[in-house]
Amino acid sequence: MIIPDQTGRTAVVTGANSGLGLASARALAAAGAHVVLAVRDVAKGEAADVPGDVEVRRLDLADLESVRGFAEAWTGELDLLINNAGIMAVPAGVTVDGFELQFGTNHLGHFALTNLLLPSITDRVVTLSSLMHRFGSIAMQDLNWQQRPYNAERAYGQSKLSNLLFTLELQRRLTAAGSPVRALAAHPGWAATNLQSHSGSRVKDGAMALGNAVLGGSADRGAVPTLYAATADLPGGSYVGPRYGLVGPPARVSRSKGAKDLDLARRLWEASAELTGIDFPASLRA
Structure with a gap:
């Protein structure tokens, strides 16, 4: 896809390695764009082949201390936050803070990160759903x-589902606060990546590998x-995906x-704010 010129813009992409x-x-x-690769493993981030104006910063979404540290170190404006990182259908486990691993990583980590960075964000937040x-x-x-x-x-x-509900409520709060920042969500259809290979079951991983191939x-x-x-002129709250479900423009x-x-x-x-201790920034509230 050819996207508009991003010169002068700064983007953070979670799970960008x-x-x-x-x-x-x-x-x-x-x-x-100047792109910040926000990754759990800095060595893997630095090894990723991303030509251009990029930097790597550590971010572990399954650890709220790491999320806070990433946000506290941020200075300057941020045009675009892409909440991309995630895990899929993994065995039972918990985050550092005791949250169910998928809910804690995919939703609560990004919920906390977004709200902590929101005072610096100037354009939009894109959160990946499915x-x-x-x-x-x-x-x-x-x-x-x-x-x-x-x-x-x-x-x-x-x-x-939490990712989509988060986007919905974030946009409502941004609108109520008179903020120009937009919250959007997207899904990839079916993309053959390493996301589908961590179930802990040979049968499930094999089925997903077949699905990836087909x-x-x-x-x-x-x-x-x-x-x-992230780049088109879309209204806040939009949900974007392939036109025909799995494929299409x-x-x-x-x-x-x-x-x-x-x-x-x-x-x-409200439950997410209580669990994380992080809420919509007071400076942006109407």
Whole structure:
């Protein structure tokens, strides 16, 4: 995808050392942006092939201390934050702070990062969701799977639904505050990356490998909706993906009924703020 000139703009891409994040970082840097690769493993970030004006900074979304450290070290304006990093259908586990691993990494880590950086953001926040959000539900009384038998796929679906609800409520708050910053979400369709190979099950990993071979597109193709959401003139709250579900040009696409629930979005936000101790910046509140 050819994107508009990004000269003079600064972008942070989480999980930018591989897969969709790497493809997005390369495209933005090639268009002239200063790109910060926010990665858990600095050595892997530095080894990533991203020509252009780039730098690598450590960020572990499964550790709120790391998230706070990244935000506290930030100086200057930030045009674009791409909340790309994520894990998928992994075995049961918890983050450093005791959150269910997928919910804690995919949603709470990005929730905290976005709110901490928001005073510096000038243009937009793009958060990656998934078609799998349609198979997720929000168990407000058990967000961290402490009362239910753990189900890796449903936990992933919950985290991806949370990404969309976060975008919905973030845009509502930005609008209420009179901020020009926009919150958008995107999904890649089916992109063949290393995201699908950490289930801990040979059978599941084998099935996903087959799916990658038959249905999956390249990381470059999968990054197109993200780049479209990051650079096109779209209204806040937009959800972008391949026009035909798994394939097709980038377009605004539909989301599940649950992903449009304003009250659920508000309640999830409040719960996320309580869990992380981080909320919408007071300086931006209406």
